[in-house]
Amino acid sequence: MSGRMIANTAGRLVPEKVNGQTVIPFKGVGGHRPAGKKHGPTISTALDYPADGNKCVGSLKEALIKCGLCDGMKISTHHHLRNGDLVSNEVFTIAEELDVKGLVWLPSASFPCHQPVIGHLERGTIDHIEGSMNGEIGRAVTDGKMRGTAVLRSHGGRCQAIQDGEVTIDIAVIAAPSADAFGNANGMYGPSACGGLGYVLADYMYAERVIVVTDNLQQFPCMPMEVEGNYVDCVVVMDKIGIPEQIISGTTKITSSPDRLLIAELTAQFCECAGILRDGCAIQAGAGGTSLAIGNFLQKILAAKNERARFGFGGSTKYMVQMLEAGQMEHILDAQCFDLDAVRSLKENVNHHSVSVFNAYNFHSKGNYTSMIDIMILGATEVDVDFNGNVVTHSDGHLLHGIGGWQNCLHAKCVILPIPSVRDRIPTIVDRVTTLVGPGELIDVIITERGIAINPLRRDLLAAVKDSGLPLKTIAQLKAEVDEIIGVTPEKPHLTDEVAAIVKWVDGTVIDTIYKVAKSEGEK
């Protein structure tokens, strides 16, 4: 048992203290308003930095030492180099060489290439991770390989925590595909080009120390300056910061699964029938195969009516770029580029803009972009009969999916989850989600291959589509169909009572707890 647990407003038990800090249980959507002043790093002075603007140091190791790397520090990195990131692992390899212990890693997201951190967790270089985790790193968390407790925050929640001082970053290490010796940097050019750097703004503004690492040093000024050198302490030049083919997929692909295409088509039809796909609307969808198919169907409908969306919010893909270039979308606001066409478009198209999640998603911003979006397409691992959503754990209790910006996106005008109702006998629609990540009141529509369930709270949507001929069902009907297919009620996962991770809501409160999974018999 990991200390006292408290039931939050959603009825989920959450720990009173996490990694020694007292936390606030979830108080309901809109129920928490932090007060006081924003956090700020120590005042710096220009006197301490070279007048010639050259902040280059010899190596990353030298930079980390110069920035005072020591036990227990909080180190942030970002995921714009995705699965091709060569910088984050290097930070912890150096820390281990220097015999530094108990670090906290704050990645904006982690990828399979970051698996070496599992070793660092086991050997104590890293105490715990606070950030979006998936795959093997996520599994390591629920397998109990982390000393401290993992903290899952949305992209916006990460900005919130940095800005209100819940998290104080000691050193932010920013991998930059292009940079100058002063520290100005962007992601658009160079051998490791990735597009925009939408996740770095809060970190470089609020961290005590900022290191920019590049493999493409430019003469001052490096433009555009997505990272402003005035916030940067050191610049490091490495031979290679990323593996290009792992940074950007050459091409993102529409799903070829007939079942997923069916879901995509139903989703597009729903958007049209509900009247939310219209001239001047705003759209956000992900880069998964189903989302891309939905984008394609939406584009066809808009083109047929000679209408266009006012803007689409990225991550951008070639399909979004096609909409922009064919005239079905006026602007792309983009936090990351998923494929080469998106990177090209960001450079070429004046209406393709790099923006930061700091502006779009942050709870402490004076307004967010997401609440202006008409059509929001998201995924989920599970939804329950109250429309609550889970996007991080599987039904077996393991943490396997990144939280990303999912919670922030729930604030859009119409949140649609197009998901298969059952995947290889694993039901997607359940009585109670394994982990509560998104409250049901914010999830409007579930679209499966077996029909569409609209949240009863959305009477407007129900009224808009009641005569559409779409296969409308209640969520209970969908669940009953799925239950009949799977035949028996699945056994609940065997969880321990040890806390492996907590899930934060966008305002910094704790919405749910993820427990360590019990080792099954025979498993060592």
Place this chain on the structure above:
Amino acid sequence: MSADFYSGVAGKLSSDCRVSYQPREAGGIEIELSGKLTGMYGRANVELARRTLSQLGVVNALLRIEDFGALPYVIMARIEAAVKTAHPEITAEALPEQKPQCCTQSRKQRRRTTRLYLPGNQPKYFLNAGLHQPDGVILDLEDSVHSGEKLSARLITRNALRVINFYNAEKMVRINQGGIGLADLDTIVPQNVNVILIPKVETAAQIHAVETRIAELQERYALAEPVYLMPIIESALGVINAWPIACASTNIVSLAIGLEDYTADLGTNTSATGIESLYARSAVVNAAAAAGIGAQDSVFSNLADKDGLLTAALEAKQLGFEGKGCIHPGQIATIKKGFAPTYSEIERAGAIVAAAEQAKAAGIGVVSLGSKMIDTPVVKKALTVIALAQDMGLITAKAGGL
């Protein structure tokens, strides 16, 4: 140590399982279960396996199940297949409980524009097949099933007919050729199948053999529902005999043509234009029309070529076929589009039907449209076009002028 008997295919599976069965002299039942869903369904699957073995009369055995999210009916069928491979003398069946929504009936006359082929041993395709709204699903026991999987396919198909909701699709099964095909019938016919597809038909005698076997089974099991037949003509001799085949039974709903084997029989291959099979296709359509039944065109095998598929469907419609086989759900919409009545066809049919109704109301025996006399078969054809257009959702009942 006795040998292992298997059911299941190699490689990465989904919604399926691999079963290995080892008969033993003593020691009772031992079950080893593996797969990532063991935590969710381990206990239920062990219990299911025990029940299945008990239904088959097996009391001593080692059973290993590698599960990839197989539904219970699949696990049961694979266990039964492994057991019966070891003991072909077992006649007991381990049947999953029949679901009421699977007892769907069919009619001799109905739309059969799209028929979706599903390999009988690949249950992952079964669950959602009906959601793609084909007019029929063909659970295939023949060419798409490897020889080592024939028994498994037969049993998985049998169980699927009892539990899987194919929604409005007509349930068809393509049996094997010859004696295996007749044995397929023993297992399949009692399970609410609507249509039996008979492959490589060359003579009326083949139809009679199938029909006799079905009649015996209907009597034995007191089955009231008709089982319709769809012979597939796939050889030069079959084409020659198309007429006697079409007339061989009143239960035949359509003649289908299969072109891969036919062209091989001619010593040629299937080309893009299909010129080599024009005669055979027309001969089959002609024989079917003479017998008052439908004709079904072959499949289009290039999945990536949507334009080619549309052209092929339009051509098939023009030749007089009523539908085409589909080898992927992605082909259904395109084939429907190809066979759909055109706007001008619907318009003309509507005018003809309206004229016929007017003539009937006025008590006039002769129907005319403008200065043209309309024959009864033309009116009948017009009614078919209107019905098809309504069925495909192209027009509402009112717009059709009815």
